[in-house]
Amino acid sequence: MALEVIEHHTSKVPFVDLRKTFTDAFSALDYLQRQPVDLIFLDIKMPDISGMELLKSLQIVPMIIFTTAYSEHALQSFELDAIDYLLKPFSMSRFLKACNKANELHLLRSAKTDGGKDYFFAKDGYEHVKIAFDDILYIEASGNYTQIQLTGRLISSRITLNELTDLLPKADFVRCHRAFIIAKNKVEKFDKAHLWVADKMIPIGSTYHDLKLH
Structure with missing residues (x-):
């Protein structure tokens, strides 16, 4: 039944192509x-070996979304870098949210492996927006979102600063x-504690005082 x-939910998600299902x-x-x-x-919870054991046995680890009725394994799943943890029964909207997270990470990884690109795609609301590296002024972590300040536009995305x-x-x-990443060539001035990009005063963290801007 699970x-x-x-199978039903994936058939509704246009960017997911379900190749195979297994009970073994x-x-x-x-x-x-x-x-x-x-x-x-x-x-x-599966016969013979658990999902956790299966994941640990993989030499090449794809993205993982856990689908389970047991909430007590959530912390361990994220320690194993799971994309999401869906508790049964889950709705179509909750399933789609997990798929969107996986798709966003997949797009980021694709952009990273293509060294010839001078842009990447970031999700902004329901859209994936093309962002050219040259257009970025600075990036700021803000709660659950990351604010990407472009020349004349602000993008709010779930991409993390580490990514x-x-x-x-x-x-x-x-x-x-x-909480900040800056474009080096957009810095207008700086001192020991701050730098300025497009009239925005940005703090320099205590562990970043040796940063090189040229």
Whole structure:
């Protein structure tokens, strides 16, 4: 029944292509050795081995969304870098939210592996917006969102600063504070405690005083 729910939900999500379902973990492992995938919807309580044990046995780990009736494994799942943790029964809207998180990470990773690109896509509301590196002034963590300040536009996304630190060209961007990344060539002036980008005064964190702007 749980597999039928996932099959129904994935059929409604245009960017998810469900390739195979399994009730036997060892058959799933055999398939994964032959057919690499981007994302697995994984239960925890299964015959023979648990979902956690299956995940730890993988040499190449795809994105994981746990689908389970047991809430006590949530912390461990995120320690294993799971994308999301869906508690049964879950609604279509909650399922879609998890899929959107996976898709956003997939787009980020795709942009990162293509070194020739000078842009990436970030989710802003219901849209994925193309962001050119040259248009970025600074980036600020704000609650559950990250604010990407562009020339003439502000993008609010769920991308984390750590993900953006890995994604952005290190020659052009630098972390100056736990809550800020700045474009080096957009800095107008700076002192020991602050720097200014487009009239925005940005603090320099105590652990970032040795940052290099050129």
